[in-house]
Amino acid sequence: MAKHLISIDNLSKKTIEDIFNLADSFDKQLNKGHQNDLCKGKIMATMFYEPSTRTRMSFESAMYRLGGSVISSADTVTTSSAAKGESLADTIKVLQHYADLIVLRHFKDGSTLLAAENSDVPIISGGDGSYEHPTQTLCDLYTLRREKGEIKNLQIAVCGDLKYGRTVHSLVYGLAKFGATIFSVAQKDFDFPENVKKRLKSKYGVVIKNFTKLDEKMNSEDVLYMTNIMQSKKSKSAKKILKESDELFPRIPIEYFDAVYITRLQMERMQGIKSNYKSLMSYLVNKELLEKAKKDTIVMHPLPRRYELSYDVDHDKRAAYFRQAAYGIPIRMAIIAMFLGLVDFDIKLEPHQQKGIIMNEQCVNTNCITAGEENVQNKFLKSDDEENMYRCFYCDYEKVIRV
């Protein structure tokens, strides 16, 4: 049976470290300009149902660096059989005969898991809906290891759009796995979804420290503002600020963190939400803020950026986001080589090794692949903790079902 990369949770800590070590060795080879023909004769397919530069092109570049070939569908929605109404399952059942490995990006949550069920060749998630983006998280964790040495016990602030951003979902599972401390900084309506919080708690015992309300108790010395509005008040004493500030903007101290991970608003997923991006997110992280940070605090961003990250940060050495993008090549080379079985490794398959229970129930998530695909059986996994609580096999959303 083929091994698939659907979620960062498919990979044990040990496997992730194996990937990092392999990436290190590929990176050294690249820097020396050495050729590599590990994947000669192998074909990777990139099927992208959503726009992408970084993920698709870095996967393709990685495959070429390994001497392999690529068949590519950059705009699957309009240029493939999807335009004729073909189901994802059918597309994958065919495509598995054309390629040795498939990288899939799809707009529906859980789509890569569905693809994996229909494929005898490895499916690598290139991001699915608001669910996960595990290879981005591998780049992110690798960035932390390269730049900070060890991930354990790092204090990480995760900021921006935590609701729709799949990269931060995968990321917090990964950070939890390695024992980092996670602080979330999200404006109202953009906090982590409940299913993410529950999975963090049940799987890793992690309760995310959520700076979204002012009544969150903090030491007054720690208080510092991550928005322009707040920064303008920086001369006042922290205690005073706490009293004065409105409830919309929580405060967490920038000097407290080893890394600040910021993301853009996923406008393309916010149907019906008419928000002014600029006003919501204008320069959450900028030069002024960084002046107060530690000398070795790094700023990370999965890119592309909009207004949440100021260009005036780019020239600061602590701006790690372009290095983070560059690490995508050795990391994806390692992923390709490992999933093609060209190096030894062991993939822990959880929870996808479990079989879901087929039930005559709809998933509550309207963006779940089960709501978009014609011929999918609704499957659920039973919660260990709560009675009558099930979560969707594909997208993790919880639903109370009385059997």
Add this chain to the structure above:
Amino acid sequence: MAKHLISIDNLSKKTIEDIFNLADSFDKQLNKGHQNDLCKGKIMATMFYEPSTRTRMSFESAMYRLGGSVISSADTVTTSSAAKGESLADTIKVLQHYADLIVLRHFKDGSTLLAAENSDVPIISGGDGSYEHPTQTLCDLYTLRREKGEIKNLQIAVCGDLKYGRTVHSLVYGLAKFGATIFSVAQKDFDFPENVKKRLKSKYGVVIKNFTKLDEKMNSEDVLYMTNIMQSKKSKSAKKILKESDELFPRIPIEYFDAVYITRLQMERMQGIKSNYKSLMSYLVNKELLEKAKKDTIVMHPLPRRYELSYDVDHDKRAAYFRQAAYGIPIRMAIIAMFLGLVDFDIKLEPHQQKGIIMNEQCVNTNCITAGEENVQNKFLKSDDEENMYRCFYCDYEKVIRV
């Protein structure tokens, strides 16, 4: 002069068998994981003016399996010079200098023949309008040979959209060439066009057995229904059903066939026809129907499918359509290798070795390439049988012309 694959009729039975034998040997190599560098240094161009997954990606995969390279235009209409109004002839005249072989898909009937007239490198049809799709037919015939041993004397039911579906047009010429018996099952308005029937008759002496009207004489024992509506009446005696049933649905006996080839409605070619796909085509072939078929009857479909083929058939061993898609790789490897002249073979060029007669007449087919291209001379071939009857050199449509 370059050799082109415009129509299945370009290939003699002998050449097709050569292609199958070559495909067999490539397939064995693939299964053993052996490398192949036959096409090293060669470049194939894929120019697709219509959406495709299977055809484009299987051609590209095949080329990479042979060690060659690919330059690809997956969405030629919007991303190429076609967007600036360039004629197909001009595009090909340039492209022939960039590639050693061109795979072309175009929305106009006869477009690949026009391309061939303007190219010094081989043009391989990837499907043109409602005209033909010869490499799909090679996959189809190869599937029959692999799964049924020999094609001669097989009883084949060809169902679905026989009017707009180019795959079935190429298919019936190929089946006729190999001596299979063809039964067509099409609802009103979706039967084979006249030009296809005439070509079958004049070239192969084949009169297609057309099950579109109930007054078609059949043994009452043979009667069996290929639609859901009919299946619901299966308890009644066949004779009685014959009397009762409406005239819309013809009946052919499923147990009579060695293979059932079904196709989807080509909605994208039905301008102005507002039809309810679901009601027209809902599960023409499903599990219930297959229960009555022979143990070794295979179900084929060029894919993608919509409602004409039920997912509940997928797990039946007789469902051959995903295997049929998989055969696309060895078949297209063989086509590429042969047309690049890397193996010996002989292409029979008929009717395209003939020169059309330039006439000051328009083709009657509004989807003919002569109606879409600026600088094409209308050319016709004289009918051997009928006086004053000509057929369009590009698209085969007949027209009475009094010279």
Add this chain to the structure above:
Amino acid sequence: MAKHLISIDNLSKKTIEDIFNLADSFDKQLNKGHQNDLCKGKIMATMFYEPSTRTRMSFESAMYRLGGSVISSADTVTTSSAAKGESLADTIKVLQHYADLIVLRHFKDGSTLLAAENSDVPIISGGDGSYEHPTQTLCDLYTLRREKGEIKNLQIAVCGDLKYGRTVHSLVYGLAKFGATIFSVAQKDFDFPENVKKRLKSKYGVVIKNFTKLDEKMNSEDVLYMTNIMQSKKSKSAKKILKESDELFPRIPIEYFDAVYITRLQMERMQGIKSNYKSLMSYLVNKELLEKAKKDTIVMHPLPRRYELSYDVDHDKRAAYFRQAAYGIPIRMAIIAMFLGLVDFDIKLEPHQQKGIIMNEQCVNTNCITAGEENVQNKFLKSDDEENMYRCFYCDYEKVIRV
């Protein structure tokens, strides 16, 4: 520091001749069918924000002929992070880590220079806005050298859309560099922009001979008409015609020229101009005209063509435009090899070796990259000749600035 190809003026005459010699040797190899693995292990990225067949596919073909690999974004506007609002600078900062060389086509003037500022790998312009298209010009100059021996002192007529056509902008700089004599033939509103004329004058001392008005003094014997309307009057004596003809169509003598270079109207850049292409440009060059030309006058066109160049010229040996397209392969092989540093050569970097002066002024050109990109500093170069005159560092447009 990486070397970039932004403008034909980046290349000295000597360097261009080196490129031609290298192209000659690649062309010989291709004709002999010899393999070339010069670029094995190298990756080229093609990022196209505008449609293209010739430029993108010839670059990709050239890279494959050299044994390299390609990552491609044929429709960057809709399929990449640009769809999410990413700046060009950010895209390039990431992409430079995925490829060894980037070919960029962008709709804004000066975009490739901006890209170059943000890249540590070579940026090769594939055309930017109405600014320049230097590799097309290398193909054009190479065509002249191949077909006419030497470029110096050739008499070249440049016709069609000289305002929006970037290819003719690059071309006239190149022709001036090699000492050809340039005659422009453009209808009202389609003459060269002022910035092009000024650059020609200041850099090469060339004043373009502009046949856009009838009061341009000409010998009556030289008079000949480049439009259908004029040709209908050819029986009359030239002197008489001069008096009779309207002012719209200038006349230059076709027998005077060694090459006629004609271009299509860049309809896609003419926002708000509703013009009837056919009436404006109908068969500026056709068979009738060529009958009066010299036996060795060649007709060139960067393609795609519309109505300005008649198909009836195609079979004339003097029609050089498809050969011109074919030369794109050896020329682009040479460019790739040289900019990847795989052969020795010296790029003269002018004016881009200069640093622009950052000023708090907007460029006057609404299609300048500075008007489209969020985080670009407006930079200008001071005119040597005129006081208070500056030209935009990115797009060359002049502006009076009183400091």
